[in-house]
Structure formats: structure tokens, C-alpha cells
Amino acid sequence: MRNGTLAPAVRRPRPHVTSWPASPRRVVPAAVLPTAPAPSRIKVLHVITRLQAGAGGNTLLCATGMDPGRYDVWIAGAPGGELWAAARDAGLHTVELPGLKHTLGPADALVLWHLVRLVRRERFTVVHTHSAKGGFLGRVAARVCRTPVVVHTFHGLSFHPYQSRTRRVLYRWLERSTRRLAHHYLAVAPRVAQEAVSERLAPPGRVRVVPSAVDLGHIPAQFDPPARRVLGVPRATALVGTVGRIDAQKAPLDFVRMAAALRADHPGTAFVMVGDGPLAAEVRRLAADLGVEVILTGHRPDASWLVSGLDIYVGTSLYEGLGRALTEALACARPAVATAVNGVPDLVEHGATGLLTAPADPEGAARAVGWLLDHPAAAAEMGRRGRARVRAAFGPHAMCAAVDACYRDLLGLPLPPPGR
Incomplete structure (x- = not known):
């Protein structure tokens, strides 16, 4: 303050922040220059x-x-x-x-x-x-x-x-x-x-x-008839399947129980499990006890392609970071039902990109799959939205x-x- 009046504010220079400068263009073509040393990696x-x-x-x-x-x-x-x-x-x-x-x-x-x-x-x-x-x-x-x-x-x-x-x-x-x-x-x-x-x-x-x-270059963007023929199920038959290692984490016995519960209202449905693991023999025994036929393909290196032959993908995992096979299923626009564990709800939004069920609830999974079978137009739209989400952010x-x-x-x- 000078003589009872406010002194003018002092304008201080603001710091100048710059990014690292872009490399200038070569003035001589690289082909005629001496060989440069290899950059350290x-x-x-x-x-x-x-x-x-x-x-x-x-x-x-x-x-x-x-x-x-x-x-x-x-x-x-x-x-x-x-x-x-x-x-x-x-x-x-x-x-x-x-x-x-x-x-x-x-x-x-x-x-x-x-x-x-x-x-x-x-x-x-x-x-x-x-x-x-x-x-x-x-x-x-x-x-x-x-x-x-x-x-x-x-x-x-x-x-x-x-x-x-x-x-x-x-x-x-x-x-x-x-x-x-x-x-x-x-x-x-x-x-x-x-x-x-x-x-x-x-x-x-x-x-x-x-x-x-996921490697999107090897995954079809939609249903692929040749994959269905490899699975050996006629196109007119609804095919519900899963992909993954047949072990405790994936709860494969819950998939079999889901299949048995679904057959009560949808008797013409076929079921397939793509993969192998320590519980494969138990899966076969339980399927025989429940009177439901489940196709087990064993380990398949082309599993990410075979998933495009399914009508509906089902994941019954008890825990799952995100689910690689689930991501691949959505990438080829397959309607999906998955357990709401860990990061799965970030990928499968209930009613938008698929349906969610509780883990260890095969009856609930059967109801969700039955709903998709009974509402094919809504199921197809969920598949398309799931494909858009995966192909935009999961490459x-x-x-x-x-x-x-x-x-x-x-x-x-x-x-x-x-x-x-």
C-alpha cells in the first residue's frame, strides 16, 4: 500500500512447461547415411x-x-x-x-x-x-x-x-x-x-x-457355421456350451447340473464342454447319473474359434479375474450367462451384454439360459453389444x-x- 492506496499487483512470470521436443525430420535419406548404432533395449x-x-x-x-x-x-x-x-x-x-x-x-x-x-x-x-x-x-x-x-x-x-x-x-x-x-x-x-x-x-x-x-485376429465376429459342424451338432438344435479347463475353479459339475435342469423345459437342447482337466471323469459320471448328454471335446488348440459355433455361452466359475474364454465368446457376439464373481460383472452387464447368476447356483443359471432361448431377439442384441464392448477395448x-x-x-x- 502506497499513500493509502493499493499498490499494483506484481505480475510474476508463470513457469513454462514443455513436452519433450519431437525429433526433427532427416535432411538426408536414411539409405545413404552411415549405419547408426543399435539403440539399447x-x-x-x-x-x-x-x-x-x-x-x-x-x-x-x-x-x-x-x-x-x-x-x-x-x-x-x-x-x-x-x-x-x-x-x-x-x-x-x-x-x-x-x-x-x-x-x-x-x-x-x-x-x-x-x-x-x-x-x-x-x-x-x-x-x-x-x-x-x-x-x-x-x-x-x-x-x-x-x-x-x-x-x-x-x-x-x-x-x-x-x-x-x-x-x-x-x-x-x-x-x-x-x-x-x-x-x-x-x-x-x-x-x-x-x-x-x-x-x-x-x-x-x-x-x-x-x-x-484376447487375440481378436483369430476370433470370428459372429456365428461361424464351420465351427458348428466341427462340434457335430445340427444348426437347428440349440447348443449351449462352455470353454475352459475342467477343474474346481470352473465348477464343471454345476454346468452339468444346469444342463439337467434346463432339459426339463427345453428338451431339445444340446450341451458341449470344450477343454480337459482333472474333473473330466467326474463330469461324465454325473452326466450319466442325471441322464443328460454332454459332449466333451477334450483339449482343443482352436477353442477360441470353436466358441463361435455356440448359440449360448455359459460360465459357471466360482472365481475368475475376468474370464478369457468369456471374453472370446463375447468377441464373436455369443449371448452369455456367467457367474457374478470378481471382474466378470465389469464385462457382462446384466441385461445389456449378457446375464449374470450367482456362483454355485446351477438352477439359476438354467433359468437365465432358458430366458435367452425363449427371447432370441434380446439374446442376439446382447451378443452384439458384448462384441462391441470387447472389440473396442480388449485387443x-x-x-x-x-x-x-x-x-x-x-x-x-x-x-x-x-x-x-
């Missing part, structure tokens, strides 16, 4: 318990979809599984860790030692872990070796109400004990991210949703771009130019 190690099923397929798509000019990608996990050959064929470095199994045991000390040796020898810039067991061992090895960037993906919670109390306590401890050992977390669905924070498996504000991708390009953005952010690197 960022070494990334994915650690996963088992390279199979939904989490394994998601990890493989993530690894193969990254820019090979920028990233040198490795995968380490338990021996066995149908995806190791595909990983090697794609040019990835693969390390099968002897002694690594799904559950904790004394051999894991040796597995951790092998992992520490690998990370220390190869000097990875990024260690990206998956699943509870692989996530625990991978994050501990990364901390021991002082890896600059550690990322963990939640493909679904590793503990659930259908496990024994001992296993639930063990897996919750595994996840919580390493929650501070990752710099950032990814989740395959919003509800999976919410559950991870609510269960204190990840710090608040450190989880980014990256939808689990490998979108997933890999999001993972690349996460790595770049943690490493302080600029984003690529638009359109690249």
Missing part, C-alpha cells in the same frame, strides 16, 4: 507361476505385443504348460524354473535362488510379476537385486471363499507381505483393482486397470499400449508420438 522379465490358462495367455500376449525395438522380453515360470512353445516361437527368452509349483514348499528356496541369479546376471530394468506365487518370489528376487522398476499384475485374487481357511490365510499373507515391493500394480478389471486395494494387497492410488486382452494393442505407458511413466520416458 529395456530388458523386461515376466515372472509367472504357470504359463497357461487365462493369466498365462494374457502374459504371453503382453510379452509378444511390446515393441521389440524398445524391449528385450523374457519369461520365467514353472516347467510345463502349452504356451512355452508359443513363447519360444515368438522369439522370447524363456526360463523354466525347476521346482516351481502352484503351492509353497521347501523347494521354493531353491527357486528363489535361481531367480535371484537370473535377475542379477541379466540386470533387468523391469521385473513384471503375475499370480500369487510368482508374484511373491519375483518381487522378493527383484528387491534383493535392487531392480529399478517392479510391476505386478492382479489377474484375480489368489484367495477366495471356496478355498480352505489355511490356504486363504497363506495366500493373503503372500500378497500382503510384498505389497510394498512393487512400484506399481495393474489389474485386469475395475472390480479386481478394488478388491486388491480393499484387501490391502496394493497401496491406494497405485493400481491401474489394464483389461486382459492386444490397447493392452500393450497401456503396459508400455506404465513402464515409460516409471522410467521417466516420454510417450511415443501420436499414431505410433
Whole structure:
């Protein structure tokens, strides 16, 4: 204040924030220039318990979809599984860790030692872990070796109400004990991210949703008659099916019970299960006891194509991060009924992209399937909406771009130019 009047405000210069400048265009064609040195690549190690099923397929798509000019990608996990050959064929470095199994045991000390040796020898810039067991061992090895960037993906919670109390306590401890050992977390669905924070498996504000991708290039966009002929069911017969490993998680016996309940009102319906697993013999016995015929195809490498031959897809899982087979079914516009577990309601919106039922409720699933059979126009519209949702947001390009953005952010690197 000067002489009783307010002094004019001092205008301070505002800080000037700019992005990293774009590279200038070459003044000479690259063909006539001397050879430039190859740029250094960022070494990334994915650690996963088992390279199979939904989490394994998601990890493989993530690894193969990254820019090979920028990233040198490795995968380490338990021996066995149908995806190791595909990983090697794609040019990835693969390390099968002897002694690594799904559950904790004394051999894991040796597995951790092998992992520490690998990370220390190869000097990875990024260690990206998956699943509870692989996530625990991978994050501990990364901390021991002082890896600059550690990322963990939640493909679904590793503990659930259908496990024994001992296993639930063990897996919750595994996840919580390493929650501070990752710099950032990814989740395959919003509800999976919410559950991870609510269960204190990840710090608040450190989880980014990256939808689990499927390879849309191998999935028809609609019903495919050749797939139906391979399944051996006439087109005039309603075909209800499921795809996946026949194990406790997928609750295949509930699918058989659903089929038996549905036959009471829809006796002409046929049923098929694409896949194999430890409960296949029990499925056959229960189907015989209930007097319902269920076609079991066994393991099929073309399962993502065969799903396009179904009239209705049914998922009876007791727990599921998102559901790879379910995503593939929606991608080819198949009307779907699925259990409302974990991230599934983020994909199947009741009455819009499919119908939801409670887990362990085969009668409820039968009623939902019967409703779709009785309302074919509404079922077809749900299939079309499901296809639009999946094909807009669940392609490998979108997933890999999001993972690349996460790595770049943690490493302080600029984003690529638009359109690249």
C-alpha cells in the first residue's frame, strides 16, 4: 500500500512447461547415411507361476505385443504348460524354473535362488510379476537385486471363499507381505483393482486397470457355421456350451447340473464342454447319473474359434479375474450367462451384454439360459453389444499400449508420438 492506496499487483512470470521436443525430420535419406548404432533395449522379465490358462495367455500376449525395438522380453515360470512353445516361437527368452509349483514348499528356496541369479546376471530394468506365487518370489528376487522398476499384475485374487481357511490365510499373507515391493500394480478389471486395494494387497492410488486382452485376429465376429459342424451338432438344435479347463475353479459339475435342469423345459437342447482337466471323469459320471448328454471335446488348440459355433455361452466359475474364454465368446457376439464373481460383472452387464447368476447356483443359471432361448431377439442384441464392448477395448494393442505407458511413466520416458 502506497499513500493509502493499493499498490499494483506484481505480475510474476508463470513457469513454462514443455513436452519433450519431437525429433526433427532427416535432411538426408536414411539409405545413404552411415549405419547408426543399435539403440539399447529395456530388458523386461515376466515372472509367472504357470504359463497357461487365462493369466498365462494374457502374459504371453503382453510379452509378444511390446515393441521389440524398445524391449528385450523374457519369461520365467514353472516347467510345463502349452504356451512355452508359443513363447519360444515368438522369439522370447524363456526360463523354466525347476521346482516351481502352484503351492509353497521347501523347494521354493531353491527357486528363489535361481531367480535371484537370473535377475542379477541379466540386470533387468523391469521385473513384471503375475499370480500369487510368482508374484511373491519375483518381487522378493527383484528387491534383493535392487531392480529399478517392479510391476505386478492382479489377474484375480489368489484367495477366495471356496478355498480352505489355511490356504486363504497363506495366500493373503503372500500378497500382503510384498505389497510394498512393487512400484506399481495393474489389474485386469475395475472390480479386481478394488478388491486388491480393499484387501490391502496394493497401496491406494497405485493400481491401474489394464483389461486382459484376447487375440481378436483369430476370433470370428459372429456365428461361424464351420465351427458348428466341427462340434457335430445340427444348426437347428440349440447348443449351449462352455470353454475352459475342467477343474474346481470352473465348477464343471454345476454346468452339468444346469444342463439337467434346463432339459426339463427345453428338451431339445444340446450341451458341449470344450477343454480337459482333472474333473473330466467326474463330469461324465454325473452326466450319466442325471441322464443328460454332454459332449466333451477334450483339449482343443482352436477353442477360441470353436466358441463361435455356440448359440449360448455359459460360465459357471466360482472365481475368475475376468474370464478369457468369456471374453472370446463375447468377441464373436455369443449371448452369455456367467457367474457374478470378481471382474466378470465389469464385462457382462446384466441385461445389456449378457446375464449374470450367482456362483454355485446351477438352477439359476438354467433359468437365465432358458430366458435367452425363449427371447432370441434380446439374446442376439446382447451378443452384439458384448462384441462391441470387447472389440473396442480388449485387443492386444490397447493392452500393450497401456503396459508400455506404465513402464515409460516409471522410467521417466516420454510417450511415443501420436499414431505410433
